[in-house]
Amino acid sequence: MTDWAQVREAGYAVPEGRSTGELVAELMGMLRSPDPVVRDRQAYAVLATWIGRGVLTAEELQALGDEMIPRFGDPEIQARTFAPLILDCIVSAGVYEPHWVPPFERWYVAEEDLRGYDEKLGWLHAIAHGADLLGTLGQHAAVEPIQMLRLGIGRLLTPTSYVLRDMEDDRLGYALAATLTRDDLTESDAVEWLDPVIRALSNPPAEGITPEVTNTIRTLRVVYVLADHSLRVGDEKKLTPIPHREQVKTRLADVFRIVTPYYL
Structure with missing residues (x-):
């Protein structure tokens, strides 16, 4: 050994x-x-x-x-x-x-096991580790960026009892923002991946704000910040802007307004 x-x-x-x-x-x-x-x-x-x-x-x-x-x-x-x-x-x-x-x-x-850290097993980080791969695939020329954007939203909207707590929302938010930097992403694709979120939030469950809604909003807030300020992608030292940043920010604001109309 x-x-x-x-x-x-x-x-x-x-x-x-x-x-x-x-x-x-x-x-x-x-x-x-x-x-x-x-x-x-x-x-x-x-x-x-x-x-x-x-x-x-x-x-x-x-x-x-x-x-x-x-x-x-x-x-x-x-x-x-x-x-x-x-x-x-x-x-x-x-x-x-x-x-x-x-x-x-x-x-x-x-x-289903979304724990970030376990006292015996250590770091598990299903959401964060998956987000890292999602972001890398989202920037790969052989992968359609919209495919990874939809995957991220599908993960966020999947019903769960777990509220993300160990920076998983930041990791996934970064991965989605990095995917949005693809210059071959059309304007419509850059915003339409958010349509399932708008539909889901417009028809809220009877129990109110569920963990998956909380996870989704917190993650998309990260995307908004990065769209607004740009981000470092890969080993780049300079900031990379999101090509359709204004359209993305407007659609994200539409999402936030459904849940938190008091600050938009």
């Missing part, structure tokens, strides 16, 4: 005399561990670093991505929520496969 703590201390250098295939297989097993130190600080930290540094070949990255897909159906929550993080690293490194997207979309909308 590899001493992964020592690997971290050595600056994530690949252990001598070991193949990356053998090491990645070991890390894959650790990535679904309920121990947050093993899973997050060791397995994820090493894999993310190696992927970012180009240690793994394109073929190895593709195989690793393929191995992530079944984890969206894993019975263990930590296995499910760390799959999109690894896929995010892989796609960001330049390797993308279209068949990775539908399983991710199905999981993201359907996931």
Whole structure:
């Protein structure tokens, strides 16, 4: 068994005399561990670093991505929520496969365990980790941006008893805003993804403001702020504006006015 703590201390250098295939297989097993130190600080930290540094070949990255897909159906929550993080690293490194997207979309909308942090399992972050991948896919030329915008709204409007609390709304709001920076997004697509929200809020449930409504409004407020002030996308140091910012802000204001007419 590899001493992964020592690997971290050595600056994530690949252990001598070991193949990356053998090491990645070991890390894959650790990535679904309920121990947050093993899973997050060791397995994820090493894999993310190696992927970012180009240690793994394109073929190895593709195989690793393929191995992530079944984890969206894993019975263990930590296995499910760390799959999109690894896929995010892989796609960001330049390797993308279209068949990775539908399983991710199905999981993201359907996931019921939305806890950010658990005292025993550590960080789970289904919404935030999924948002990171959503934002990366939303900026990928092979993915239609409207597809990711609709996915984000579908996730927000899915009924839940959980009110987001660990900055998940910020992460998803950023992902949606980053997707809106695509210059091939039409003006109508830049605002029509919000139509389901307007319909949902115009026909409120009898119980009043539900958790999913709270989550949706808080997330869209983040999108409004970023549309108003622009945002940093990827490794860019300069701010990137949203092309249809005024139209997006106007439609977002229409959304907010339904729930909070007293400040608009």
